[in-house]
Amino acid sequence: MFNLFSLKGGLNNVEGFFCDGVNVGMKTNPANSGDSDIDGDVAFIRSSVPCDVTARFTSNKFQAAPIKHYQKYEEGFQTDFILMNAKNANAMTGEQGIKDIEDIFETLQEQYKVKNPIMSSTGVIGYRLNQEKITSAFSKFDYDAKNSDKAARSIMTTDSFKKELSFQIELDDGSSFNIAAICKGAGMINPAMATMLCFVTTDADIPKDDMEELLSEATEGSFNRISVDGDTSTNDTIMLLANKLSGAYHKEAFREALNKITFELAMMILKDGEGANKLVAFEVKGAKTEDEARTASIALSNSLLVKTALFGEDPNWGRIASTIGASGIDCDDSTLTIHYDNLLIYSNEQRELDKEREDKAYTIMKNSSFKVTCDLGLGNGNYTSYGCDLSYEYVKINAEYRT
């Protein structure tokens, strides 16, 4: 029905979108990427024609100023410019934080013919943006650049690698459209819009209603299912921008492509989880309801004791069981089974881990990714979330973040 191809070059592949990133002195150390270059700290994504836009934001009650500013736009407004910055979240900055955005936009609109800009920020909470530094980027930007690499690097904070993906979708009638995204995130990752910042661009001719429906579905299947530390940021944002320039569209194809791009980006965030070495899927099935499966699955991906056992490569299934029991859902130790990949770790008949199974479990846990399946044996509720281990490095990164 359609073919989906992975492309290199991130946002660059999408017709009518331009982007660039520059350094204005907010990132003053070589980036975490290990490159000797200092990454950018201010970036943009621009569309040559006005875009429809759909966004989902953090559930944190203290939404950052750029989110509050966005929400002042009326339903159905179109944007031509996304301005992004790292190092400063512009959160808990009150009315002044919103006014700072308005001032920055005034400069942008006057001098660079931008019509309806959107701002998106990430970094430390509680400090005003440095307007002078941010606006100094405007004369440095190459507005006709297709520089996805620089844009993706500019929004990195504790990320150790840039996150960008791009797909081309060929339809049966020979028409095609593109979808691409850049994303940042490594900490403050809770299964509630755990994305930090993600910008998806497409030239598909997608109706606005489909944008809303499919972005919700894609977010639920990806960023709402990953946990690094169970903390939810004030700035989490996912935005889908559609400029329709390809003239092509197919709903199921777009759904598949968007689900794929958001899921793969979510897994990239998890692999880049601060100090993380392992990516683990926690499937809870056989729960009385899907809600109960979700509660237990997310408790597992958030549990400190589970995370440290993963880091220690210790097949201590007692912590898995204890976490399920503590999550408050209906469960019964006589119907429960636990598997690591295909290895039975616990059942009513085989409660103690003998030497042979323990050795096999160690082997599985040494892998960089594996699956823990907990079948409660009580119903049809099923949910999978994704977590990572907690290492010394996480503590180090977060004890030293601001300094």
Place this chain on the structure above:
Amino acid sequence: MFNLFSLKGGLNNVEGFFCDGVNVGMKTNPANSGDSDIDGDVAFIRSSVPCDVTARFTSNKFQAAPIKHYQKYEEGFQTDFILMNAKNANAMTGEQGIKDIEDIFETLQEQYKVKNPIMSSTGVIGYRLNQEKITSAFSKFDYDAKNSDKAARSIMTTDSFKKELSFQIELDDGSSFNIAAICKGAGMINPAMATMLCFVTTDADIPKDDMEELLSEATEGSFNRISVDGDTSTNDTIMLLANKLSGAYHKEAFREALNKITFELAMMILKDGEGANKLVAFEVKGAKTEDEARTASIALSNSLLVKTALFGEDPNWGRIASTIGASGIDCDDSTLTIHYDNLLIYSNEQRELDKEREDKAYTIMKNSSFKVTCDLGLGNGNYTSYGCDLSYEYVKINAEYRT
């Protein structure tokens, strides 16, 4: 109205109670205490006359076998013997786990004239008790000993110091009674019966109804308010044993003594929190309801980002604010204020932390304990919970726990 005196010697001060602890080879390494002695691993508390008993247990759905066994006793039963062991939680052991306790008790009842024993276990989940080792303690115990020190040490797992307290209460009429407790716990501490094991003995002539009422109140004010890691064990138990031998009682005096003993033990658990260096009180006030204050307060004491900022001694109040916002309660950044001890850290008027206040904040955070007060400015809901920092050591302890 009454005087309360702190005594040394833990359980030894309470009339009619005897206790001892021995090593039967389950703890094979020198204890965490750093002593060269190997601590005991099986212990008892015995009363010369039958005791009334009141208990509160973990909210974990997978309650350990000793808890299930206890619940088979009928309302109003009296006990004369508590058998305790470390290293093995007898949890997730199914019917066999309960049968093992029954077998052990058969030996105890036949050979040592014990009538109604209760068992309490702590340690690794998912392995059967070694009956032979446990029962080998019975010929080693000194049944007439008052050896609170050994009993308290025997129930230690990752604890780095023993936890025991004792108070004498003198009433106006010249009569007096005693209350004492031993307790263990350092990890798997969530504000939901975060006690692991705690045994309170008294010779007060307390009515059973008061035991129920006052133990609930004391637990809510202490063990239900502390967090090391937000995980809830399968074995959490607090038990109040009253043999009435002093003949003395005064409800308000007993309430104060019990609240004091449980609160101080809870603080000892927190100070001994795995790898923890700091004890921090998180007071949330001005919330719309007490429930909302509790939700936010507990979110703060459980947050990984707050805990690592405490470890880093980083006055990054953005993480405090972000955690309150993420907890889902009603809050408003224009009415919120945050203090560290008496230092104003954040208010609507003073959002950015200037150099002077930041320096003062550093000084406060270097203390081994301090208070974070968040006033939401919305109502009268007030709640305080207690947390600690998260260090490399926590990760080390929990990555290596079973090995």
